[in-house]
Amino acid sequence: SQTIHQWPATLVQPVGSPLSLECTVEGTSNPNLYWYRQAAGRGLQLLFYSVGIGQISSEVPQNLSASRPQDRQFILSSKKLLLSDSGFYLCAWSTSRNIQYFGAGTRLSVL
């Protein structure tokens, strides 16, 4: 069966520090991969998605970037965090018909 791993679960970072969140999927090949952010009291905002290695689509201009170095690995990064980057970050995967399956999420607090 397929599983998705996302870590860390919580992260507290100072403003201006770098960020690296990792997501890996097991049990499937060539999945579509997604990064979302849920700000406090808000819905799910799609940040990036990838349909293959090295293929990244950005949905909103912002302080973040994404990379897909391997088929089942998706990384969310920032060189310098802003206060507004705080939120709940979710990784998801899908293969067919756009049913996306989510990881447990990372709670990021930028102080």
Add this chain to the structure above:
Amino acid sequence: DQQVKQNSPSLSVQEGRISILNCDYTNSMFDYFLWYKKYPAEGPTFLISISSIKDKNEDGRFTVFLNKSAKHLSLHIVPSQPGDSAVYFCAASRGGSEKLVFGKGTKLTVNP
């Protein structure tokens, strides 16, 4: 422009009664609709979906209804249980797109 709207931020029902969660969409190109359930500090969990060629899909206590002419779908939970208390997200996609468009969610509280 919000293409998927969940106009009720919260809903409270009694255990054993029916919960009805509503969702409206504006993009007539959407042809697949999904409902997700989310507990605090967890990722959303897929619940049920429906294709635009159907008007109803049922899975146990959960039924999704689609009214294409009204661009409206609803999720019925019968009977409601306290464990159903969560935030429910409606999502939509169109053919050829890898993306889902999510509503902002409705927080359901089922009171014992």
